[in-house]
Amino acid sequence: MDTNKLIALMPELAVFKIVVDEGSFTAAARKLGVTPSALSKQLSRLEQTLSTKLLERTTRKLVITQSGKGIYDQCCALLEATKQVVEFTSSEHETPSGSVTVAAPKAFLSIVLQPMVLPFLTQYPDIELKLKARDGDIDLISEGIDIVFRLTEKPTEGLVLKQLGKVSLSLCASPDYLALRGTPTHPTELVNHDCLYLGETTTDHIWDFVKDGEMHTVAVSGRYAVNHSQMRLRGVMDGLGIGIFPDFVIKKALAEGEVKPVLEDWTIKGNYQGDIALQFAQTKFMPARLRVFIDYVAEHMAKYTVS
Known part of the structure; x- marks a missing residue:
């Protein structure tokens, strides 16, 4: 043709x-x-x-x-x-402007990225920021997304990767719950406790633990399941049982003594842990609006990342 x-x-x-x-x-x-x-x-x-x-x-x-x-x-x-x-016409000296569409897991978006929104928009008044709470796989091009954040041990292949830190899963409970029911010292003891899980799938009440080559899979149970991290944390703080969270979710509650860590010496295997991965499509001509957003997030991420 x-x-x-x-x-x-x-x-x-x-x-x-x-x-x-x-x-x-x-x-x-x-x-x-x-x-x-x-x-x-x-x-x-x-x-x-x-x-x-x-x-x-x-x-x-x-x-x-x-x-x-x-x-x-x-x-x-x-x-x-x-x-x-x-x-391509956007040059280094031009004022960053236009729309930036960002997708990220719900809890990460709410707890880590949300506090950056107002300062970023204040610093760059010509940029329009669109945030999408998204868990799971995302096709950037077909969905019109510029940047995606993933908490994963396997970043998406074919996309540019910028690692912003690490996140791990942590187990915690309220002081009152632990005083009443006792603190488990081994994963297998969780079967005797109320546990809060997501309730999204038929297997997300099955928790995997590893320490020094020793592995244990525990099927937990409890009276409350919710696939919203902050609501689940509220349930833990109210004494409904023991829950698993990405560490940035419970950082503040731990610091203020509202929850206590449980089974700290065990590694919990599951989703939403690993690299904090900022990813975007490969491009020869990155527009200024994307560049300043990426640089801004990278600069301000340290205080939200639990080491």
Whole structure:
């Protein structure tokens, strides 16, 4: 296909991506300020040019085909490349401006990043910051995310990695609970205690412990499960039992004596521990707004990281 035909395809590829993102021709047309029938005709031309079906149209919804999924991914990459072309004009001396979209686990976002928001926005008044509380896998390009924070022993391959510290899991309980029920000295004793866990899966009440090559897997139980770290910590502080947390979650409560550590000499295996990994897509031309955010977080992270 010659260059002129490729260039002519670009607007239709962009329209295809918007239709998929919005979920319907009507919503996409509203966003673009055109009629649904005009978009439908553009998509039909694109399908004819590519000799493949991109969307299955039903009376209720649009369903993307297998070929459409592959082309959609390419459209996302094309958009990202276009953004980089635009950002190429951003030079070192320009005032950082524009939007920065950041995704991070809920507790980390609330406890560690939230206190940085106001000072950062005050220092950089031309930057718009969008924060998304997200646990689990994230596709930066297709979801329009600039930077992702992960607490993990296995950072995502293919993304640039900046390590900001370490985080480990810690077990704790309130002084009143320990005074009433006693302090366990071995993981196996947890079966005799009330424990607070996430309740997200059928296995997250199963806790793994390691020390000097010795391993123990314990199935705990309790009357309270919640997949929100701060609510779970509140339950522990109120004496409902023993809980596991990333250490930054309980740092303040430990310092103020509201909770006490339990089984400190054992390593707890699980999610949300390892590197505090700041990751972003590889780019030759990092816009100033991303650079200053990354530098700002790296500079201010030390006081939130438990060593």
